[in-house]
Amino acid sequence: MKNVALFGAGRIGRIHGANVAALPGVALKYVCDPVADAAREVAGMLGAQVSTPDAVFADPSIDVVVIGSPTDTHSDLINRAAASRKHIFCEKPVDLSVPRAQACADAVRAAGVACMIGFQRRFDPTFSAAKDRLMRGDIGAPEMLVVTSRDPGAPPAHYLKGSGGIFRDMLIHDFDIFRWILCTDEGDEAATLYATGSVLVDPEIAKVPDIDSSVVTIRTRKGRLCQINTSRRAAYGYDQRFEVLGSGGMIQCGNHRPTEVVLSDGTGVQADKPEHFFLQRYRDAYRLELVHFFERLQDGGPFRTTIDDGVAAQKLADAAAQSLESGAVVRL
Amino acid sequence: MKNVALFGAGRIGRIHGANVAALPGVALKYVCDPVADAAREVAGMLGAQVSTPDAVFADPSIDVVVIGSPTDTHSDLINRAAASRKHIFCEKPVDLSVPRAQACADAVRAAGVACMIGFQRRFDPTFSAAKDRLMRGDIGAPEMLVVTSRDPGAPPAHYLKGSGGIFRDMLIHDFDIFRWILCTDEGDEAATLYATGSVLVDPEIAKVPDIDSSVVTIRTRKGRLCQINTSRRAAYGYDQRFEVLGSGGMIQCGNHRPTEVVLSDGTGVQADKPEHFFLQRYRDAYRLELVHFFERLQDGGPFRTTIDDGVAAQKLADAAAQSLESGAVVRL
Amino acid sequence: MKNVALFGAGRIGRIHGANVAALPGVALKYVCDPVADAAREVAGMLGAQVSTPDAVFADPSIDVVVIGSPTDTHSDLINRAAASRKHIFCEKPVDLSVPRAQACADAVRAAGVACMIGFQRRFDPTFSAAKDRLMRGDIGAPEMLVVTSRDPGAPPAHYLKGSGGIFRDMLIHDFDIFRWILCTDEGDEAATLYATGSVLVDPEIAKVPDIDSSVVTIRTRKGRLCQINTSRRAAYGYDQRFEVLGSGGMIQCGNHRPTEVVLSDGTGVQADKPEHFFLQRYRDAYRLELVHFFERLQDGGPFRTTIDDGVAAQKLADAAAQSLESGAVVRL
């Protein structure tokens, strides 16, 4: 039996908490959140107790911490967890600062604890089947990747103030997909990156300052090519697709739909919009990443994502921000 | 809090049991199964106790029975539950004999208890969205229904011995879909029915005797038309579709796929096969029908399926068997 | 060089005429139509001369007649063409009367001329690829066929007066598809047929009398099963599909769309309606059947459709009409 403490009783904390609580062989013992009501509510719902970070890190019965608290608390919690030899599942990102993220990675490595980062898209049934088929050679060697990643609507501009910008807040997932899908050869990584973008959705976003529409191009050391296109607003819902061209074919990942109803009438033939947003589209993925995490803790096998993946994606986000600012191609 | 006893710890009993156990405001108290090990295992897994029918029906704390035991036990359990004023959720069919099923319906009505029959397809997200759109008039008045219902593979011939034949065992669901989708006008019901079929999959099935491939045509009193085609074997998986033509358009329900991966290569453009079988395709439906059942118990609203629907579908199955045997059209 | 005379300068005559005129090695010499203006216009457009049946049949330079005139003229023209040893391409049907159609078939056989009937659907790129794949064994032995055949809108009731009824006018094509796709084993043919239907589209059609919505079930001697569903009105356009279930899989033929544009917006994901009607959907098929006809005339190979196919489809239409009238299953 693994005993777990959860940090964060907000939206994502509740998802992780509920998924942990449903796992066999795992006990959610504590829930910590500075918002006492939220902590109490989640703890009550999931049969856990309210606690504090100090108590959690001092409690030798706790094997694992699950970090779903705000981004700016991640690095501190990771460091403290490593120091107290607890395994870590941490929602992305590690930290908005690459050096701080790197320091966490070093601490984790030194402590010898597991630290998986919540790049849940790698556990999406469609994306993970695509990766499996790529790895078993269904399309030969991958050559090009096109990632489409669009939210159904932009958050209020004030929310974006603390987000770190579109590349760190939103494309961080896409940078991870790029590495997971295109850098499949030993040692292949991004060599050059170019990013540009615009404010096309909401002029308030320009004042943050941030952009709401962006395109990124990455070329790897081996010459593989990746294009990412991202918008804060797709009027038709959450658009999450990628396609890989390989020497022997193409693998495409389509959107998931709520139902398979098709309506034909005088205006056309109409299917459902994609699942509304990430909570719907990635419901299974959020569950499956925690199943995987605890299975790997148990069997000692490799984790599908590590804190090094977190740091690497963060570096690409930084490079994109730098490219946007300078208007120039960044060499990595 | 509703206290529940579950009859049946086999495949379908476990599904219903787990879905009941996960509901808020509902306590699964007892599990009954003549196979003691199965009862113990399921009870243990779901935090319930092993019990017996006699004890269950004598226990005034039990509000609800969920019947997932073999078909030939259904009518007796329904009758005893009605007699002891417990609400009933019963897996389809009510009984292979229409008179016995009708007697259950009468007993239930006399006792004033709720009795919902597990026509889970009415709770499938795709099918239920189709029904909603039909009822809100998206395609005007329904005129024609085409139902395709095919299993991935035939069970062994010996299993079919006690099944009541393809119409009672397999098309019972399709007959319910017919009534649910096409008989939407007050008082409209099947007027004539013609069924024919063949043994095309497995010659052993002829010795049961039964058929493995069937086609049924139903015309309603209002002249609406329905065609059902069914096979025990679809090499590409579980094929569960229907389409309704209305005066203003068509609604089609497609199969569900495990993933949205599409592979393009030198041979074509390939998507996933449908979900493998009913446990996969109707996973959500099995859960949602119990959510609905307990919600309606709570709020007193109408149940989406009743024991009368169970009897009505059974009558159509009987008519189909009679048509097959006589080679003639049956008037209802 | 084959010299051709065309009978009929109406809608279908013009299509066949233009397709003939565009063929290499074929000269459209004469156009005959009792409506002089129509004959003149078509002849002018296609570089031919206006003529009369008497002149055509007396002219030894004419090798081939293409019959695209009204249905009630077909049998007479076929008989005269056979008598004057001219090869025949005749638009379907041979004749609304099976005995007259059979007499034509006898005359054609006795004369030793070719006589192809315009079941153009056998030349539709999608349908003909489906047949090829069936014959090469892609889905093993065929077991079940579901045909969906719906017009975009009903013609005025008065037009239907002379049509011979929905089975002879509209389903004649579907009966041919049934034979072409499901009767692929030597000697297999329809053994029983059941047809029913309703007036659901236009009450005027009841006064013809005729029906506008029909469903037909056919079982072959080998036990293969076919269901056809037909309506005079599909609000979303011309719906022409069929699907064959075989022991190893399924082949589906989808509708053709004018474009591959897909629009995603707040209401859904919308593709084009099917091609509007038969002139659009079967444009290629009309061209390809004449290419085939003249190629076979040249190389002596077997024709994809013969007058015997025309007679056989007519017999099924008669059986369907009889089944509808009697309300009983017809044995063939």
Place this chain on the structure above:
Amino acid sequence: MKNVALFGAGRIGRIHGANVAALPGVALKYVCDPVADAAREVAGMLGAQVSTPDAVFADPSIDVVVIGSPTDTHSDLINRAAASRKHIFCEKPVDLSVPRAQACADAVRAAGVACMIGFQRRFDPTFSAAKDRLMRGDIGAPEMLVVTSRDPGAPPAHYLKGSGGIFRDMLIHDFDIFRWILCTDEGDEAATLYATGSVLVDPEIAKVPDIDSSVVTIRTRKGRLCQINTSRRAAYGYDQRFEVLGSGGMIQCGNHRPTEVVLSDGTGVQADKPEHFFLQRYRDAYRLELVHFFERLQDGGPFRTTIDDGVAAQKLADAAAQSLESGAVVRL
């Protein structure tokens, strides 16, 4: 009646010649090609005479020249046609040199003749329906364009020697699509362009020197964003798609398939590959662009493509080549 002379009796010349010959009100009078046999064959097939450029330009009866000869002859023929006041339809590109192309545009303007460039993709039924729907506001203001443009296989490296490189040879069409779809506001044009690429298909192509896989990013003055991805080899056929994100939704243009057959078997659900290559995919487009050209000549309306479009696309190709060589973003 417009009299036409055709330059070029090779692959593309034959296509244009046959399309011209089939137009009502248009007479193909001459065919010119230094390869005498080819000229003779095409002239014979299309009912024209063999001629020479000198004779054509001296013949006052010729109204229009259609230029389908090799790229390096285009600018000279355009200039001579302008000088002799003949209208011009010229296959793309105008010229591999932007200054020479610009000089042609100046000559054409000075002469007051029409000069349409064969960007046939603008006449593809799918692409042109997409443009229509964009212009009527189906998705609001366009924001992002993703173009996928892949050939089924790379030509031999030696062919590429004279091609001007992948951007001038292949992406020229995509640059035109970018302008047509994304620069729909008065005065909006490309502001910055970044191109990179690799040799991933055939190492011989590196020796040309050229690349076989490329990605291009363009940002317009208004901040609209475009990504183009191109490969010389898609194992699944000719891949020609684009999608536009707008403020109110998305328009996608899918590939065309030879048939609508779908095969479901134990391995999946498989549709046809896209049409094999440009001669198949753009068959209709090649025909429709000439219909449009002669209609506009007749009615005096604006041409869908002009020589200025040809020059503008060429400038983008030059910028892409410069970006690839320098590894830097190019400002336009």
